[in-house]
């Protein structure tokens with residue numbers, strides 16, 4: 001049995017924080033932030049809003065998109081580094097808010113790569129027959145671990161949540177595979193200490209490693225899968241910085257019109273950024289059923305990963321377009 005993405009949904013806090021809002025507090029400028037990062041605005045949760053509510057909203061939207069009832073969800077996997085409390089994690093509250101009463105619940109922490117790990121785990125559960133419907137939600141409140149007085153990091157982060165429903169598919173490529181890597185010897189370049197609870201990073205070093213590792217991981221995955229870069233219909237890289245995304249896409253030879261850029265209005269939302277990109281792309285009509293999607297992330301650890309999936313294979317099968325993919329070989333023949 002194969003597993004595929006059957007639905008997608010997202011949720012952002014109502015409060016919009018523009019670059020000009022930050023200029024009023026910090027020695028920075030809209031011009032610097034846009035030129036160095038591509039970010040124009042971000043969303044922040046209010047003090048009385050919870051990340052669990054935001055994550056549950058994203059999950060509800062994904063279930064609605066898939067036409068699946070919450071009672072049919074077997075497991076909820078939340079990827080986050082910013083749960084509302086140190087413990088419990090978010091997953092129990094998210095399942096309760098959804099009404100997914102019989103679901104297993106778990107949080108995972110792989111920083112910006114968390115959503116890809118969640119997708120890999122969900123696909124394994126579905127493919128092994130241990131679960132039928134698994135919700136994977138990336139949810140972050142990075143504004144709560146940001147040093148708002150440090151201009152080098154204060155402008156970079158935002159809050160948000162987005163979810164994918166993973167379930168069985170009868171035909172099509174589905175969630176095809178992943179390439180993961182880690183290097184703990186460089187953990188000191190990007191971290192938040194238990195006591196201080198603020199993100200600290202050596203920006204230029206992180207930038208350099210992010211471009212190299214995301215490019216390598218994607219190249220390895222494409223080579224292993226027998227896929228050419230030009231076969232990828234949409235490339236969704238972790239949205240930390242538009243320059244990083246552009247550098248990786250250029251190194252891979254993926255044209256910019258096939259690259260997701262939502263960092264402009266979300267900023268860096270860590271584990272939420274890839275599913276936020278997927279949800280926005282579907283809304284914008286960039287993801288047709290059967291489309292081949294490349295994903296790649298890099299973050300604290302360092303932990304990184306690349307993934308390949310086709311989009312909503314079941315919908316492709318039920319359509320008259322005849323574009324359903326049944327193997328990687330099918331995608332190569334489209335060149």
Ligand code: ACO
Pocket residue numbers: 027028029032033036037111112151152153155190201202203204205206207210240241244268270298299300
């Ligand atoms: N406004 C104005 N000036 C600033 C600001 C700011 N907000 N921040 C830094 N500067 C200044 C610096 O003080 C420095 O000044 P100086 O030359 O007088 O010393 C100058 O701008 C250049 O600073 P750099 O750090 O060299 O700027 P850089 O071009 O490297 O951009 C940035 C910084 C945007 C952080 C970049 O390094 C970057 O994107 N790094 C990667 C971040 C990342 O990918 N994080 C992902 C992991 S984190 C996560 O996802 C949870």
